[in-house]
Amino acid sequence: MNKALRPAVIAGNWKMNKTPSEAKKLVEELVPLVKDAGCTVVICPPFVDLSVALEATKGTNIKVGAQNCHYEKSGAFTGEVSASMLKEMGVEYVIIGHSERRTYFGETDVTVNKRTKAALAEGLKVILCVGETLEQREQGITAELVAMQTIIALNGVSAEEMKNVIIAYEPVWAIGSGKTATSAQANEVNAVIRATLAKLYGEAVADATTIQYGGSMNAANAAELLSQPDVDGGLIGGASLKPADFAAIVAAAK
Ligand code: 13P
Numbered sequence: 568m569n570k571a572l573r574p575a576v577i578a579g580n581w582k583m584n585k586t587p588s589e590a591k592k593l594v595e596e597l598v599p600l601v602k603d604a605g606c607t608v609v610i611c612p613p614f615v616d617l618s619v620a621l622e623a624t625k626g627t628n629i630k631v632g633a634q635n636c637h638y639e640k641s642g643a644f645t646g647e648v649s650a651s652m653l654k655e656m657g658v659e660y661v662i663i664g665h666s667e668r669r670t671y672f673g674e675t676d677v678t679v680n681k682r683t684k685a686a687l688a689e690g691l692k693v694i695l696c697v698g699e700t701l702e703q704r705e706q707g708i709t710a711e712l713v714a715m716q717t718i719i720a721l722n723g724v725s726a727e728e729m730k731n732v733i734i735a736y737e738p739v740w741a742i743g744s745g746k747t748a749t750s751a752q753a754n755e756v757n758a759v760i761r762a763t764l765a766k767l768y769g770e771a772v773a774d775a776t777t778i779q780y781g782g783s784m785n786a787a788n789a790a791e792l793l794s795q796p797d798v799d800g801g802l803i804g805g806a807s808l809k810p811a812d813f814a815a816i817v818a819a820a821k
Contacts, residue, residue: 575606575793575820576733576777576800578694579807580634580662583613590616593810594623600814604628605821606800609660609694610807614648621657632660632694635668638681650689661686662802664696664720666739676719683720683732692731694802695720696781697760701740709738713756714763726768733777734760735802741782743804747792753780754795761797786815793820 585593590612601608611632612620620631637647653661663686664679679695686693697716699709717734724732736756741748748756757778765773780792781802792798800820806812 570796570799573775573777573799576609576694576779577604577606577803577813577817577820578609578611578632578660578662578733578735578779578800579803579813580665580781581610581612581616581807582634582667582804584808585612585616587616587619591619591623593808594620594629596810597813598624598627598629600810601817602628604817606817608817611660611662611694617653617656617658630659631657632662632692633658634662634665636661636663636682636686636691638678638685640685650686650691654689654691658691660692660694662694662696662735664716666696666698666737666742670739676716679716679720680722684723687724687728687731690731692733694733694735694779696735696737696802698737698739698742698756698782704738704740709756710759713759717760717763718767721767726772729764729768729772729776733779733800734764735779735781736760737781737802743783745783747783747785747788748780750791750795750798753792754797757795757797757799784816786812786819789816789819 609630609632611634633653636650663682668674697713699712703712761773777799779800779802780798784801785806
C-alpha cells in the first residue's frame with residue numbers, strides 16, 4: 568500500500584506540562600490553527616487536563632489522548648488510571664510505553680503489552696512507543712531491540728485490533744535533546760518496525776499501520792522527516808506546547 572493511503576497522525580505529548588487553565592488556553596489557541604489539517608491531530612495532555620481538553624475540542628478536528636493507562640479495570644493501584652475511566656470520559660487515544668515511563672517508572676515490555684491489550688479491549692486507540700538508547704544504538708542493536716520491543720508489546724494483539732494501533736519510533740537519545748534522528752535514520756527504523764509487523768500480521772496490516780517518528784521533531788525539520796516513505800506522522804513533545812510550532816508540524820503532514 569502506498570504511504571498516501573495510511574492515515575498521517577500528528578500527536579502532541581504534553582508530558583507533565585500545563586495546569587487545567589493553561590491547557591484550556593493552549594487548546595483554544597490551537598483550534599483555529601489546525602482546523603484545516605490534512606492529517607489526524609491528537610493532543611495528549613496530563614490526566615487532570617483531559618476534561619478541559621475534551622470540552623475545548625468539542626466540535627473541532629482535534630482528538631484527545633492520555634499519556635498512559637493501567638492494565639486492570641479497577642482496584643488497589645494507587646495513582647493509576649484505567650482504560651475504562653478514559654473511555655467513559657470520551658478520550659480516544661492513549662500513549663503506551665513511552666521511554667520516560669520505561670526509564671523513570673519501571674515500565675517493562677511486559678507491562679507495556681498488558682497496558683496495550685487493556686486499552687485496545689476498551690476500544691481506545693493506542694500510540695505504542697518503542698526506541699533505543701544511545702548505548703544500544705552505538706552497540707549496533709537498534710533493529711533487533713526495536714523489533715523485540717514491538718513483538719513483545721503486541722503479544723496477543725489481533726490483526727483486527729491493529730487497526731487501532733499506531734507505533735511511534737522514538738529514539739531515546741533524540742527525546743528532548745535537540746538531537747533529531749536524520750530522516751534516513753528515522754525511515755530505516757520505521758521500516759524495521761513495518762517489516763516486523765509484516766512478519767507478525769502479514770503485509771496488508773503492516774502497510775496499513777501508521778508509524779510515527781518522535782524525538783525533537785519541530786517546525787523546521789518536520790517536513791523532511793515526514794517526507795520519508797515509512798514515516799507516517801509524528802509524536803511531538805516540546806513543540807506541541809507551542810501552538811504555532813505544533814500547527815506548523817501539522818501543516819507539514821499534509
Ligand atoms: P521532544 O519532541 O520534546 O523531543 O519529545 C518527544 C517525545 O518524547 C514525544 O513523546
